[in-house]
Amino acid sequence: MDQLDWKSLPFGYVKTNYNVRCYYRNGAWGELEISSSEHISMHMAATALHYGQEAFEGLKAYRGVDGKIRLFRVEENAMRMAKTAAYISMAVPPIDLFVSAVKKAVSLNTEFVPPYESGASLYIRPLLIGTGPQVGVKAANEFLLVIFATPVGPYYKQGFSPIDIVIERDTDRAAPMGTGHVKVGGNYAASLPAQEKAHQLGYAAVLYLDACEKKYIDEAGTANFFAIKNNTYITPDSQSILPSITNKSLIQLAEHLGMKVERRKIAVDELPTFEETGACGTAAVISPINKIDDKENNKSYTFCKDNKAGPISHKLYKHFIGIQYGEIPDPFNWITILDEK
Numbered sequence: 001m002d003q004l005d006w007k008s009l010p011f012g013y014v015k016t017n018y019n020v021r022c023y024y025r026n027g028a029w030g031e032l033e034i035s036s037s038e039h040i041s042m043h044m045a046a047t048a049l050h051y052g053q054e055a056f057e058g059l060k061a062y063r064g065v066d067g068k069i070r071l072f073r074v075e076e077n078a079m080r081m082a083k084t085a086a087y088i089s090m091a092v093p094p095i096d097l098f099v100s101a102v103k104k105a106v107s108l109n110t111e112f113v114p115p116y117e118s119g120a121s122l123y124i125r126p127l128l129i130g131t132g133p134q135v136g137v138k139a140a141n142e143f144l145l146v147i148f149a150t151p152v153g154p155y156y157k158q159g160f161s162p163i164d165i166v167i168e169r170d171t172d173r174a175a176p177m178g179t180g181h182v183k184v185g186g187n188y189a190a191s192l193p194a195q196e197k198a199h200q201l202g203y204a205a206v207l208y209l210d211a212c213e214k215k216y217i218d219e220a221g222t223a224n225f226f227a228i229k230n231n232t233y234i235t236p237d238s239q240s241i242l243p244s245i246t247n248k249s250l251i252q253l254a255e256h257l258g259m260k261v262e263r264r265k266i267a268v269d270e271l272p273t274f275e276e277t278g279a280c281g282t283a284a285v286i287s288p289i290n291k292i293d294d295k296e297n298n299k300s301y302t303f304c305k306d307n308k309a310g311p312i313s314h315k316l317y318k319h320f321i322g323i324q325y326g327e328i329p330d331p332f333n334w335i336t337i338l339d340e341k
C-alpha cells in the first residue's frame with residue numbers, strides 16, 4: 001500500500017485490502033467469505049434499496065502503546081446490530097458470527113491500523129442489507145452482512161477541540177416510537193438537510209430536541225449529548241436517541257471516577273446551568289461543546305473558557321482513550337486484544 005499520512009487522515013473512506021461477507025439464504029447464515037472487491041452485486045428489487053432494510057454499525061480498532069491491536073466493545077455493537085435487525089424484520093446475525101467477522105476484517109487489514117499516537121484509528125463498518133427482491137412491502141428472505149474497515153482521523157476536524165452546534169427545530173431525525181433507538185440508514189438520510197444547513201452556517205453539528213414538545217434535548221447529530229454539573233454526569237433519557245456505546249462507557253467511567261450519574265430528561269432551559277457539555281460517540285469520541293446556539297429564540301450558551309475543554313470532559317477523555325490505547329488498565333473488560341499470529 002502507499003504510505004498514508006496518518007496524522008492528517010480525514011474521517012473518510014480509504015480502500016483497504018479485504019472485507020468480510022456473510023450471506024443469509026434459505027433461513028440460515030453461511031460461512032464467512034473474504035472479498036477484495038469494494039462492490040456488491042444485488043437484485044434491483046432488493047429490499048435494502050426500496051424499503052430501507054438496512055442496518056449498520058461503527059466501531060474502532062486501535063494500535064496500543066504495546067503495539068497490540070485493541071477492539072473496543074465489539075460485543076456491544078453485535079448486540080445493537082441484532083436489535084436493529086430485529087426491529088426492521090431482518091435476519092439477525094448471531095453475536096459470535098458478528099464478532100468473528102469483525103475480528104477477521106481487522107486481521108486481514110492490520111497494515112491499515114494507524115500507529116500508536118498518530119491520532120488515527122481503524123474504523124470498522126458492519127453493514128446488513130436485505131438483498132432478496134420484493135415488490136410488495138415485505139421483508140427480504142436473503143440478507144448480506146458485510147464488514148469493511150477503513151483508517152480514519154477525527155470526525156470533527158477540530159479533534160478534541162471544542163465544537164459549536166446549533167439547535168434544530170425544523171426537522172426531526174426520528175419519531176419517539178420510530179427508529180431513532182436503532183441504527184438504520186433512514187435516520188441519517190432524515191438528518192442530512194439539517195446537517196448541511198448547520199455546516200453552511202459554520203456549525204459542526206445540530207442538536208436535536210424531542211420530537212413531541214421540542215422542550216428536551218435528544219442528541220447531537222451522530223453523537224449522544226452529555227452535560228456536567230456539580231460533579232454529576234447528566235445525559236438524556238429518550239426513546240428516540242441511539243443508545244451510544246461510548247455514552248454507556250462514559251457513564252461507567254464517571255461512576256468509577258467518583259462522579260454521580262443522572263440519565264433523565266434534560267430541558268433546553270437547563271442549558272445555562274451546566275458547567276460543561278459534550279458530544280460522545282465512536283466517531284466523535286468526546287467532543288467538548290463550546291457553544292450551543294438557539295436561533296429561533298435568539299439565545300446562545302457558551303461552556304468553554306478561551307475555547308478550551310472543561311476539566312471533567314478532559315479527565316474523562318484522557319481516561320477513556322487511555323483505556324482504548326492500553327495506557328491505562330481496563331477494569332471494565334471493554335477491550336478485546338486481537339490475536340495477530
Ligand code: PLP
Nearest residue numbers: 222223224242244245246281282
Ligand atoms: N447517536 C447517533 C445518531 C449515532 O450515529 C452514533 C454513532 O454510532 C452515536 C449516537 C454514538 O454511538 P456509539 O457511541 O455507539 O458510537
Ligand code: COI
Nearest residue numbers: 058059222281282283284
Ligand atoms: C459512529 O460514531 O460510528 C457513527 O455512526 C457516526 C457516523 C459516521 C454515522
